[in-house]
Amino acid sequence: MSLFSYLFAPRPKSASIAKERLKIVLAHERAGRDAPDFLPRLQKELLAVVARYVQIDEDMIRVNLGKSGETSLLEINIEITGAKPKDRPVLAG
Amino acid sequence: MAKVVVVTSGKGGVGKTTTSAAFAAGLALRGHKTVVIDFDVGLRNLDLIMGCERRVVFDFINVINGDANLNQALIKDKRNDNLFIFPTSQTRDKDALKRDGVERVLEELKKTFDYIICDSPAGIEHGAITALYFADSAIIVTNPEVSSVRDSDRIIGILSSRSRRAERNEPPVDIHLLLTRYDADRVAKGEMLAIDDVKEILSIPILGVIPESESVLRASNTGTPVVFDTESPAGRAYTDAVARFLGEQREMRFVTPERRGFFRLLFGRA
Numbered sequence: 001m002s003l004f005s006y007l008f009a010p011r012p013k014s015a016s017i018a019k020e021r022l023k024i025v026l027a028h029e030r031a032g033r034d035a036p037d038f039l040p041r042l043q044k045e046l047l048a049v050v051a052r053y054v055q056i057d058e059d060m061i062r063v064n065l066g067k068s069g070e071t072s073l074l075e076i077n078i079e080i081t082g083a084k085p086k087d088r089p090v091l092a093g
Numbered sequence: 094m095a096k097v098v099v100v101t102s103g104k105g106g107v108g109k110t111t112t113s114a115a116f117a118a119g120l121a122l123r124g125h126k127t128v129v130i131d132f133d134v135g136l137r138n139l140d141l142i143m144g145c146e147r148r149v150v151f152d153f154i155n156v157i158n159g160d161a162n163l164n165q166a167l168i169k170d171k172r173n174d175n176l177f178i179f180p181t182s183q184t185r186d187k188d189a190l191k192r193d194g195v196e197r198v199l200e201e202l203k204k205t206f207d208y209i210i211c212d213s214p215a216g217i218e219h220g221a222i223t224a225l226y227f228a229d230s231a232i233i234v235t236n237p238e239v240s241s242v243r244d245s246d247r248i249i250g251i252l253s254s255r256s257r258r259a260e261r262n263e264p265p266v267d268i269h270l271l272l273t274r275y276d277a278d279r280v281a282k283g284e285m286l287a288i289d290d291v292k293e294i295l296s297i298p299i300l301g302v303i304p305e306s307e308s309v310l311r312a313s314n315t316g317t318p319v320v321f322d323t324e325s326p327a328g329r330a331y332t333d334a335v336a337r338f339l340g341e342q343r344e345m346r347f348v349t350p351e352r353r354g355f356f357r358l359l360f361g362r363a
Contacts, residue, residue: 013282013283014283014284015280015281015283015284015285015286015287015290017292018238018239018290019293019294020287021239022239022242022243022294023294025243025245026246026294028248029243029244029246029247033250067357090103
């Protein structure tokens with residue numbers, strides 16, 4: 001790089017980088033903050049139940065508490081495409 | 094009606110105690126009877142910033158435990174008759190700050206004071222939660238810097254979910270943002286988050302902007318709240334912020350780079 005272009009090349013301002021990074025991280029943190037405490041535990045237990053019947057990975061289940069109009073909505077998404085059914089359900093107990 | 098105001102930030106070292114001292118002194122100078130309480134149990138420092146460290150006999154924990162009464166523990170400021178300092182204890186027992194005890198003391202203080210300023214410790218542990226729990230208003234002290242802004246957002250979330258007003262479904266705590274250590278030159282160069290950036294990210298109203306200023310260290314060196322330094326930019330900016338807190342309209346000062354003369358450039362900043 002020539003001295004000229006080194007001196008005059010536009011450099012991204014660090015303040016705008018800071019602003020973008022903050023916007024992203026705070027959007028993420030605010031969403032997690034409003035979730036009730038029991039969600040992670042519920043997700044874990046659901047995963048355990050489903051895993052007795054089909055092979056499933058931890059990242060294939062998502063539990064969210066949202067709102068649809070006046071009613072609260074507990075949304076459970078379990079992705080099983082590609083998951084193999086287990087030969088024989090293993091019953092707890 | 095007495096007002097409980099918490100000065101908080103989440104992050105340490107952003108200027109909570111400086112702000113508590115300046116705000117309390119500023120309110121007292123405006124004629125309001127004001128007490129400033131140190132909630133940082135174990136790390137007493139407000140007494141030093143207020144310049145009354147040699148007059149501490151009894152403290153906040155002594156009063157909570159009933160070992161002393163309020164009149165014995167409150168220190169009357171020597172510069173202003175409306176201003177009182179309530180120092181904290183040096184105990185290492187962090188749980189000494191019991192919520193019902195704090196409530197009792199605050200109720201007692203409300204009988205005589207117009208404003209009760211609570212200087213919160215850093216963090217989001219017991220002491221910080223206790224300091225903000227009873228608040229009617231909050232001053233969030235933030236530096237234009239990523240970690241401070243993030244922590245402020247966290248503490249704003251806690252204020253709106255875990256304060257007494259939130260728990261009782263009362264009108265929410267009145268939250269104000271105070272931007273400290275602001276360097277207008279660096280903002281102009283794009284090296285520091287600008288007022289509008291922070292306002293946009295945190296979406297709370299701005300009470301004031303305190304410029305980075307040598308007078309803040311000078312004030313703490315001498316144990317004088319910076320508002321008493323009426324010449325300094327920081328002192329004047331705090332005075333403006335207090336006026337806005339009291340409902341006045343004042344334009345923001347010290348937020349654009351100052352034009353410097355030749356001699357200023359040669360000999361550095363005043």
